[in-house]
Amino acid sequence: MSSSSYETLKPLFDPASMAIVGASDDIYKFGGRPIYYMKQSGYQGPIYPINPKGGEIQGLQAYADVREVGAPIDLAIVSVPAKFVVDQIAACAEAGVKGAVIFSSGFAEMDEAGEAAQRRLSEIAAETGIRLVGPNCMGMLNVKDRAIGTFSSMFDHGWPREGNITIMSQSGAVGSHTLVLARERGLGVRGWMTTGNECDVDVADCMLFAAEDPQTEVLTIYMEGCQNPDRLIQALETARRAGKAVVVLKVGASEVGAVAASSHTASLAGADAIFDSVYRQYGAYRVHSLAELLEVSAACSTGRYPKGRRLGVVTLSGGAGVMASDAAEVAGLDVPPLPQAAQDELKALMPFAAVRNPVDTTAQALNDMGLLRRNLEVMLETGGVDSTLLFLSSVGYNERLMAQIREVLFGTLDQHADALLVASVMVQAEDKALLEEREVIHIEDPSKAVEMIGVLADFHESFARPVAEAPPALPASARPAPGGILNEVEAAALLRDAGIPVAESRLVRSAGDAVAAAAELGGRVVLKIVSPDIQHKSEVGGVRVGIEGADAVAQAHDEILAAARAHAPAAAIDGVMVAPMLSGGVECILGTSTDPVFGPVVAFGLGGIFVEVLRDVTFRVAPFGIDEGRRMIREVQGYAMLEGVRGQAGADLEALAEALARLSVFAAENRATVESIDLNPVLARPDGIVALDALVVPRAG
């Protein structure tokens, strides 16, 4: 089942016919290069040069107007000065062109007039259904069909290998750099799209296309921001369910970087931590460099994901075995001892070897390739591991040995089509190409190789995860948040009615009412001044804790009021809050905020130093189900506290997960009126949870 987005974007990724608007005879001009490259490389579809002068361009019949072509056009490449773009796009739409790539700059990235013109482009797309990429972009590429809708000169230096990786980038320069890196590293590329100013098609659209596209197995993405978070999430989840790896370089994590990014594409960045949690939630792998973007994409493109986290290591060097074991621990992989039978067989084959795992064959294994082959077979068949690393040092420089090793690798992989076998060996360029052709995963550095196996295992786990639970329904008592300011007691009641456990509290306006409320609540109580004008209540004597007995409550009430009036004579005072004095459990913080990109998001952390000193907080976009709440809880560094340390009972994790999910639903349903919610502290106790304080901040305006 494919989305309409898929159908409308297919002509842009796989154009069967192309028009070049602003076509030129000069092959160095942006309007000349695509024609030149396509003729050179053998694009099979018709190419229609469009130029007011008509005549012939680069040997092809040219048309003065795209409307004169009189044949179906999948994709128009628009390379004309900014001031002509709107008219040309309107003409394309009229001619029934399905999509257009707009190279031209001078739009929203420049000035207000440019912004207005870009808005007009968006409108044309919305009105006519033509799909627009750019403006201010570097275009597209289809490797198999050799459809070249870009002015990049990269093809002068070689053509990327055809494969299953689709590269998408908001930045043209980074996108083109990434494509060159992919070509140089021999990665197999299915398609390439740069989205620039994103007047219509954005990176998330392209991702959704790639997630549904049968030819794509890996989504390789550079992004700076996001205009359509719902589509981003839909694309991530579609890819995950299809078992396709999403590898994303999202920049702007730093303050300087975020400023630079927003001045670069003027796209809304949103809080970086929220992007991070969205990627994590949907199983995308976030990288932090171009090198890593390529490495992870390359590893994923073979489609060999290990079904578990047990790693077997076969090495010529004991030292490399130690390195691999160290790297495995960091990557969360086990290097288990091999089953005794496997160890016995290996020991019989190689009396000189260490056979426990890592298996250290020493350099002697190279004297008998049958032995190396058998060694790998034992590992793959009876080693009880999910992946195998083979470290061969610089043996690849010995041509005779490398030819034999290649045969061992190809033979082994032919017989174990699903096995994840990663070869870590220094090879010459030709051998690298031969290995890549046969899709042997080849990573020179053994530590990096293990890291990548860990990443592949993460992907497998993410692919295998069931579809997320639906967000829970709120109880019947739930009611919408009113628009204005709420005091603590109102906020607590609102959230309690939504099924979120907040301690009962009463707002009182006399000492007598305070005494009555305290008696009703029972036990020791807390009293606190309630006033929108007094922020730091403790500091002005506005809070009293652990009060017990009618006289003490009455006295505390009066003293609080007196202190508040003395401190802030002009403050509006709602009254005094009386709440039970609760303690015990682990202090947590639950909250929501409104992200400029993703809207309502829920935050979870342990209280006190965990949040304040260690910034140990995790986020989720609202709404979400209880299962996602459980995952949030397990993500914080201090999780062990909730499980119970020093013999203490663990916290009620189910109640906590449920509260997180309900809070997410409440925040999502009230996004129009609520800016943020703060529950701090929340006591997570063995027999349930309870928030001691609730703050609901309304949206401004």
Added chain:
Amino acid sequence: MSSSSYETLKPLFDPASMAIVGASDDIYKFGGRPIYYMKQSGYQGPIYPINPKGGEIQGLQAYADVREVGAPIDLAIVSVPAKFVVDQIAACAEAGVKGAVIFSSGFAEMDEAGEAAQRRLSEIAAETGIRLVGPNCMGMLNVKDRAIGTFSSMFDHGWPREGNITIMSQSGAVGSHTLVLARERGLGVRGWMTTGNECDVDVADCMLFAAEDPQTEVLTIYMEGCQNPDRLIQALETARRAGKAVVVLKVGASEVGAVAASSHTASLAGADAIFDSVYRQYGAYRVHSLAELLEVSAACSTGRYPKGRRLGVVTLSGGAGVMASDAAEVAGLDVPPLPQAAQDELKALMPFAAVRNPVDTTAQALNDMGLLRRNLEVMLETGGVDSTLLFLSSVGYNERLMAQIREVLFGTLDQHADALLVASVMVQAEDKALLEEREVIHIEDPSKAVEMIGVLADFHESFARPVAEAPPALPASARPAPGGILNEVEAAALLRDAGIPVAESRLVRSAGDAVAAAAELGGRVVLKIVSPDIQHKSEVGGVRVGIEGADAVAQAHDEILAAARAHAPAAAIDGVMVAPMLSGGVECILGTSTDPVFGPVVAFGLGGIFVEVLRDVTFRVAPFGIDEGRRMIREVQGYAMLEGVRGQAGADLEALAEALARLSVFAAENRATVESIDLNPVLARPDGIVALDALVVPRAG
């Protein structure tokens, strides 16, 4: 001033004459290869083949016995079966040979007989002064003189470039792999030494040599363990003071890795965290992969260390500028806005550019190389930055542009000899070599480039740090730890006498004495059973806290004794401890333990969850000065707690640092009798610190 170690190792690193013991005519044999390679590559010193058959070997006069040579021999390469090695080394020593490299395996790594033979080798070295490398090693290399004391076949595929990097490795296979990596990446190598079983010369010896060696600027090390921690520390500190970078790949951090390492070289690993802290203390950079080992070494080999952490970025792509800014934050580098004058000048040059920093010239900068040159000059001269990253994407593939860019880079660096300018550009192999020749730091990936600049800045800071303060003298009251078991009261008194603040406590044996002690201490007190046979004192009712008043103290004393006797009738009971009830401040843990490699080490962490849940602990080898104590305190993740959070006063950091230093001196002085010390909790308060509990565990045996 050079150490005797330097003088004795020089003939091994720079041999002016060589003997090959076990020389062979067969150039594929271990005893044939070194002769063959040296003849091929033009080693200038005399080569003496030693073989019982005498005659000629590979065209050189051979000798039946090394004692027959009758000329000075700097280095003998010994490649004979294990059973002949001891006799041959004895003969070498008799012949006055200064050093020998022993390839032969079959020693401590094999069995007890091998271990005994290896011990004999150590004895010969100690008795005669001959320096021995190996056995079970891959030998040495001097790149400049082409002295080749190894059987590695790597020279079939090329020769490493000459330079200032000395590579040292315990593992022969990893060492040889590292050398091939260095050759392939074009790194300049000064020398190479693999130490194998380390019967005499160990990695630390080689490091100390390299630290003193005028030709070495970078120490590139692979190690699995250490036999001589004092020499390791001496080498690290000598290198630091000489401004030489130490880059170390120490393996065995993981549990599986540590087991594999100990089975590999049988060397004592010690706790990995201690190694980590030693490297940190002495400014060595610990890497976790071979790739990183080479990358960092390459960056350091140019000797251009930035004097501060301000980074300028010049980029063709806004996206790359964002990436660089993100990476800068991770690396602890600032990307400050350029001074207004510099911005104005750049804006005048390039009206189209973003000039704040990152400076985004866009691809238009490539149309005018004078502009690019001027841009770099402004950055280096008036940009107020300490280092500059230049990102040029894949422009290196355009030969015409790259030739111009090379000139810009060379010209700029000629005029700014000390500037740290890192070029991040994809280049073809020939250009890479040209850049390396002129020592342009070239790192393809921009994020990695920034990371490396951060590493270089760390090195500068470490080089600039003054020599560590001497450990403090203990007060006159300090006394040696007695050998046996100490109870809490004795342990507290012992440490208090050494100037470490532990709360006063009294051991009493009657209720009356308890009352008197409590009165003397004043305020509320804690009472605790003191018995070597009762471990979990709270659980058996052996602890009472917050006791005040004579009656209550007497009663608590009697109840504690009764409870202890009821629970453990056979337990020896020393009495009851009475101590003041103290609170407040931040809970810390100070302790010492005895590492199998480094001996007494001091640990510091914040109490409770910081240590137990977050494992937030830092270590130092004892003894050390107060400045090192200060650094320890600042290293823990929860440091902000000690500075004071939520408006609380900070802890007395000086008192804490002093206690750490004193504890280190006490542990070092009492290493013969004390296994470990535990001060937990220590209250770090604004007006000083105090330990509430002290445990001193004697050494076993």
